[in-house]
Amino acid sequence: MISETLQSQKNYFQTGETKSIAYRKKILKALKTELLLREDDIVAALKKDFNKPAFESVLSETAVVISEIELTLKKLSGWAKPKRVFPSLLNFPSTDKIYSEPYGTVLIIAPWNYPYQLALAPLIAAIAAGNTIVLKPSELTPNTSSLINSIVTTVFKPEHVRVIEGGVDVSQTLLAQRWDYIFFTGSVAVGKIVAKAAAEHLTPTTLELGGKNPCIIDDTAPIGLTAKRIVWGKFLNAGQTCIAPDYILIHHTKKEAFYTALKNEIDKAYSPNPQQSDDYARIVNTKNFERLQAMLTNENCVIGGDTCSEHLYISPTVIDEPDLDSEVMKDEIFGPILPVISYSNTSELESIILKYEKPLSLYVFTKSTAFYKKIINTFSFGGGVINDTIIHFINHRLPFGGVGNSGIGAYHGKLSFDTFSHQKAIVKKGNWLDLPLRYAPYNNKLGFIKQVLKWL
Numbered sequence: 001m002i003s004e005t006l007q008s009q010k011n012y013f014q015t016g017e018t019k020s021i022a023y024r025k026k027i028l029k030a031l032k033t034e035l036l037l038r039e040d041d042i043v044a045a046l047k048k049d050f051n052k053p054a055f056e057s058v059l060s061e062t063a064v065v066i067s068e069i070e071l072t073l074k075k076l077s078g079w080a081k082p083k084r085v086f087p088s089l090l091n092f093p094s095t096d097k098i099y100s101e102p103y104g105t106v107l108i109i110a111p112w113n114y115p116y117q118l119a120l121a122p123l124i125a126a127i128a129a130g131n132t133i134v135l136k137p138s139e140l141t142p143n144t145s146s147l148i149n150s151i152v153t154t155v156f157k158p159e160h161v162r163v164i165e166g167g168v169d170v171s172q173t174l175l176a177q178r179w180d181y182i183f184f185t186g187s188v189a190v191g192k193i194v195a196k197a198a199a200e201h202l203t204p205t206t207l208e209l210g211g212k213n214p215c216i217i218d219d220t221a222p223i224g225l226t227a228k229r230i231v232w233g234k235f236l237n238a239g240q241t242c243i244a245p246d247y248i249l250i251h252h253t254k255k256e257a258f259y260t261a262l263k264n265e266i267d268k269a270y271s272p273n274p275q276q277s278d279d280y281a282r283i284v285n286t287k288n289f290e291r292l293q294a295m296l297t298n299e300n301c302v303i304g305g306d307t308c309s310e311h312l313y314i315s316p317t318v319i320d321e322p323d324l325d326s327e328v329m330k331d332e333i334f335g336p337i338l339p340v341i342s343y344s345n346t347s348e349l350e351s352i353i354l355k356y357e358k359p360l361s362l363y364v365f366t367k368s369t370a371f372y373k374k375i376i377n378t379f380s381f382g383g384g385v386i387n388d389t390i391i392h393f394i395n396h397r398l399p400f401g402g403v404g405n406s407g408i409g410a411y412h413g414k415l416s417f418d419t420f421s422h423q424k425a426i427v428k429k430g431n432w433l434d435l436p437l438r439y440a441p442y443n444n445k446l447g448f449i450k451q452v453l454k455w456l
């Protein structure tokens with residue numbers, strides 16, 4: 001069935017219909033209409049899947065997708081136009097252009113943590129670029145995934161866009177096919193499986209992965225505001241955000257005040273009993289709940305630490321000074337647990353950050369320009385924010401992606417369109433002049449060509 005779907009999408013791509021800009025716009029408008037119509041259903045599906053609060057669903061899922069589609073509709077003609085570039089004088093006379101052409105038939109594999117946005121945003125870009133697409137949403141959020149399937153089936157011909165639901169086995173069958181591009185969002189471990197499968201066919205890929213994101217607080221940062229912004233970025237989606245601060249590195253003189261401020265902000269946001277709050281999500285499934293619960297063993301929870309397996313609930317939790325080799329400091333946490341480690345000098349900071357792979361994000365809270373510039377210039381990471389958390393995601397003019405183990409490639413805004421397009425370089429040579437210099441026999445032209453190359 002999967003190979004038939006793929007073949008029908010390849011055949012449809014060859015008809016050229018998806019290459020028409022007018023068609024791309026028409027179908028994106030139809031998609032937008034359907035997405036707006038189904039917004040309440042999407043919010044309800046996310047609620048069912050992991051108790052995602054409606055406010056967070058609108059802010060971080062539906063609004064992001066609508067703004068992406070609106071930007072694409074506004075800019076698509078310009079993005080898709082061949083771009084004239086300055087020609088090389090060595091080719092004189094010529095006109096040089098870059099053509100954006102769709103790759104062909106692409107595979108998008110999405111994760112569960114923002115199951116709507118992280119499936120739809122790449123899908124919009126792949127359509128805008130003129131591809132045919134198979135989308136595999138996450139099996140861990142079945143309500144959202146089946147709704148995405150229903151929306152896509154309503155709007156698209158199956159040979160243009162098709163959703164294939166399923167788990168690891170379906171994903172692996174899909175990966176065994178020959179695609180023209182693979183766009184994967186998920187864990188580092190599965191990212192490596194995707195990269196291996198893609199290498200088999202030399203398929204280009206984008207890998208949007210994760211990592212352990214440090215959040216540094218120096219001794220100049222205003223502690224109240226810092227705590228408020230960290231509580232928001234860390235406990236949104238119950239910490240199940242790829243760019244959430246993973247652990248705090250705080251100047252030792254500020255730690256006690258920070259704990260008081262954190263407790264205050266957590267209480268304000270979610271009440272002293274967050275389990276009763278309508279604004280706090282749940283852990284996606286039992287496997288992840290148990291993985292997170294195990295991180296709490298033998299740790300000093302200075303805030304929270306409450307769990308309820310029946311409701312997959314883990315309260316916003318802060319751990320004081322965990323051992324760097326403990327469970328909570330081994331891998332990406334991806335849940336509402338925040339370890340806090342104090343430091344006294346920058347060499348301590350460096351040794352902790354460099355113990356881990358290059359993270360997807362890094363955050364610095366400071367009033368010192370010199371301090372944050374040093375951090376930016378010292379460490380390699382996907383992207384970051386000074387004096388806040390996760391908001392770099394919002395600006396479509398900024399590339400969003402990792403580096404090293406946290407990912408390959410980036411997207412958002414125009415870059416999303418470029419991600420799903422091959423940049424084809426074309427030189428159109430003029431016939432009215434044909435300089436003899438480059439042609440054999442070369443005779444004594446070597447000296448002259450050396451002079452010419454020096455001028456250019």
Ligand code: NAD
Pocket residue numbers: 109110111112113114118136137138139166167168171172175185186187188190191193207208209210211241242243332334360401402407
């Ligand atoms: P995951 O890697 O377990 O799953 C992602 C997708 O891959 C799912 O559709 C799943 O069905 C499929 N999959 C799972 N195991 C597979 C296998 N063995 N072979 C083939 N396919 C397989 O990730 P997840 O748990 O859904 O999401 C959480 C991870 O994603 C975190 O590590 C997080 O940091 C990362 N993430 C990254 C970004 C980003 O933009 N960089 C965004 C969200 C999540």
